[in-house]
Amino acid sequence: MRKLTAGLFMSLDGVVESPNLWQFDSFDEELGVEMTAMMSRVDTVLLGRVGYEEWAGYWPGTENDDPFGAFINAVQKFVASRTLTGDLAWQNSTLVTGDLTEFVTDLKRTEGGEISLIGGISLVRQLLFAGLLDSLSLMTHPVVAGGGRHLFEPTDPVTRLTLQSSVMTSNGNALLTYGPRRD
Numbered sequence: 617m618r619k620l621t622a623g624l625f626m627s628l629d630g631v632v633e634s635p636n637l638w639q640f641d642s643f644d645e646e647l648g649v650e651m652t653a654m655m656s657r658v659d660t661v662l663l664g665r666v667g668y669e670e671w672a673g674y675w676p677g678t679e680n681d682d683p684f685g686a687f688i689n690a691v692q693k694f695v696a697s698r699t700l701t702g703d704l705a706w707q708n709s710t711l712v713t714g715d716l717t718e719f720v721t722d723l724k725r726t727e728g729g730e731i732s733l734i735g736g737i738s739l740v741r742q743l744l745f746a747g748l749l750d751s752l753s754l755m756t757h758p759v760v761a762g763g764g765r766h767l768f769e770p771t772d773p774v775t776r777l778t779l780q781s782s783v784m785t786s787n788g789n790a791l792l793t794y795g796p797r798r799d
Contacts, residue, residue, distance in 0.1 A: 620749055627764075632765060634764060638764075644789065646786060655684070659730070663696070668695045720743060720748050741769075754793075777795060
């Protein structure tokens with residue numbers, strides 16, 4: 617069965633929205649190594665509507681010498697949305713129709729590499745609480761964002777996780793990867 621992973625950049629105060637507004641100079645070589653390792657394992661990406669619209673407006677215009685641009689433009693992308701319709705313009709993008717949890721359950725049963733959930737805060741929550749997320753990486757930067765959307769909400773259920781890996785980088789980034797606790 618294929619593994620479903622998610623990774624989010626996060627500030628010290630728990631903000632995961634628009635990291636481009638607060639990441640500043642904390643992205644370092646070690647974080648780049650971790651991102652490159654992730655890209656080497658992933659051959660399918662799951663995006664939400666907002667992430668898709670933002671990235672589809674930016675990444676197709678980048679040069680292929682940008683490692684992430686080359687990756688995200690070429691990879692197979694599935695987009696979960698209740699409002700988008702029809703064919704999607706960004707290459708290798710397909711709209712998810714029907715129930716998302718059923719789609720992801722079926723997708724995990726297909727042949728291939730890792731499936732990475734990126735660009736979808738609500739999707740991460742939905743699939744984590746549905747028991748479909750195999751690992752959640754939070755890449756915490758040493759910055760207080762001050763405002764923005766958090767991953768978890770006060771009404772979320774208590775959910776126990778287990779630490780799968782941890783890395784500290786020279787610029788003070790904490791990369792913590794959690795998985796479901798099965799007991």
